[in-house]
């Protein structure tokens with residue numbers, strides 16, 4: 001949990017979590033972003049959480065539902081090829097109010113895949129599998145991911161590089177290589193005064209590289225046959241094999257591919273370190289070891305971008321052109337701007353991915369890209385129209401159906417302070433059959449607009465917060481608004497609802513939780529029962545009030561407000577939360593109000609008859625409660 005704390009995140013920051021799954025740090029980042037936000041408003045910042053592993057992405061998406069955030073996009077790219085979505089400002093596809101023309105971040109978290117040897121304490125089975133080759137094998141990928149992160153960072157922005165490994169090849173060697181390649185545009189930040197209670201040790205300045213049982217002190221010692229595996233950047237002084245002529249071209253390797261010179265350094269005790277060191281202030285890196293404060297071991301380095309990266313970091317043009325269709329007027333003019341040029345995904349990103357479909361009625365093999373929609377946004381550019389087809393991934397479509405939007409607004413009396421325009425998204429091209437509507441914050445909206453303008457470079461597996469869901473049962477069809485408020489979306493929309501919302505006394509609230517459905521006539525507070533009966537048929541919100549009576553005055557909502565979604569039927573109010581949520585809420589409710597004695601809590605007269613009534617009257621096959 002330490003790396004995000006060194007990112008110095010503010011609520012208006014655009015944050016990229018490059019290797020995010022399963023998401024423990026993403027949640028921290030989002031919590032920080034949301035921390036100081038007033039009830040009823042959303043932070044300006046947002047997080048893009050990316051991971052290569054789609055299954056782990058799905059885990060993150062599932063967990064993120066608990067956060068009820070509309071400020072998150074989950075993507076599925078190789079972090080080293082994360083797209084930059086550069087849009088030429090002159091490009092006429094730009095939406096009039098589009099406020100960003102390139103995906104650059106204020107903060108980047110680069111929690112890279114690593115050997116994980118810092119977790120040996122909690123994962124002892126690692127001892128059996130561990131060998132020095134694992135770290136060596138990851139080093140280059142770690143460098144590429146870190147460089148990509150830095151290229152996507154705004155000048156002045158901060159990136160944290162972290163691993164849960166103790167291996168300098170995965171840690172200091174990566175940081176040194178990144179600094180070496182950055183040509184002075186990146187600084188290793190001294191954070192010794194930040195989090196002073198955290199015990200940390202300085203980064204190493206010298207280390208050896210182990211390969212096949214040998215300890216190598218310099219890239220000059222690496223036999224020719226091992227040069228594709230043991231890279232110069234793994235050594236403190238870096239270098240290149242063009243420079244390393246001592247062994248290799250002039251030295252004959254023995255039968256094992258290992259020269260006599262190299263065998264001489266086999267014993268690390270006998271062979272001292274050379275004077276070689278990186279020349280960087282690697283002591284500013286932080287090593288956290290288990291025996292200092294009873295933790296796992298991990299490594300953290302804080303990097304700051306002080307100027308654009310040098311152009312030599314640009315990926316080979318040929319590779320990019322072959323793999324990605326590009327608007328003709330966007331490329332090559334910017335060959336000197338790294339953060340622009342290396343913004344392209346590679347071919348692997350365009351392959352089929354088994355992501356779960358958001359819309360129940362879509363299948364994984366559909367063509368998700370709405371060519372017509374893109375054509376509307378970017379008229380006259382055939383190339384761009386045919387781009388952005390992330391097969392197997394549901395499309396992201398702005399939901400603009402005025403009739404449905406106005407019905408929802410009117411039904412729930414949603415005030416104008418809650419912006420809908422451009423903030424509603426679906427995952428279905430056929431907007432007449434939309435089942436779920438997602439809400440996105442302004443920052444996410446901006447990124448989505450940019451992504452459309454650049455031909456959907458981002459492979460988005462999840463975006464925004466599910467706010468409304470179509471009630472497909474008979475009850476939904478006959479209600480004047482078929483869209484109910486989802487449990488996740490309720491905290492967001494709650495402060496803005498003025499209709500279909502009632503405050504229940506604790507005893508009636510508890511009855512709803514206990515029995516799931518209560519007849520209007522059976523509420524302890526008869527006035528509440530009457531008011532419930534007078535609601536429009538359909539979804540409604542019941543807020544936990546205080547005292548014995550449901551208050552009639554205007555409801556005031558804050559962070560402590562407890563509310564649940566219900567369905568107002570012909571004779572009953574029915575709870576619309578999952579069984580798990582119901583049980584948890586009831587448990588918390590009982591803990592809070594357990595001193596309250598209530599003789600009328602005997603539910604014998606309520607439970608069975610009410611349950612039957614709900615099933616029979618409404619056939620709520622997709623109501624979340626109790627399998628109804």
Ligand SMILES: C[S@@+](CC[C@H](N)C(=O)[O-])C[C@H]1O[C@@H](n2cnc3c(N)ncnc32)[C@H](O)[C@@H]1O
Pocket residue numbers: 018019020021022023024025026050051052053056077078079080111112113114141
């Ligand atoms: C150390 S874990 C990340 C843990 C995560 N930051 C957290 O706090 O929950 C590394 C992650 O990198 C992902 N990964 C591996 N190679 C990747 C790549 N080339 N690009 C992006 N993610 C990658 C793995 O799937 C894994 O989820």
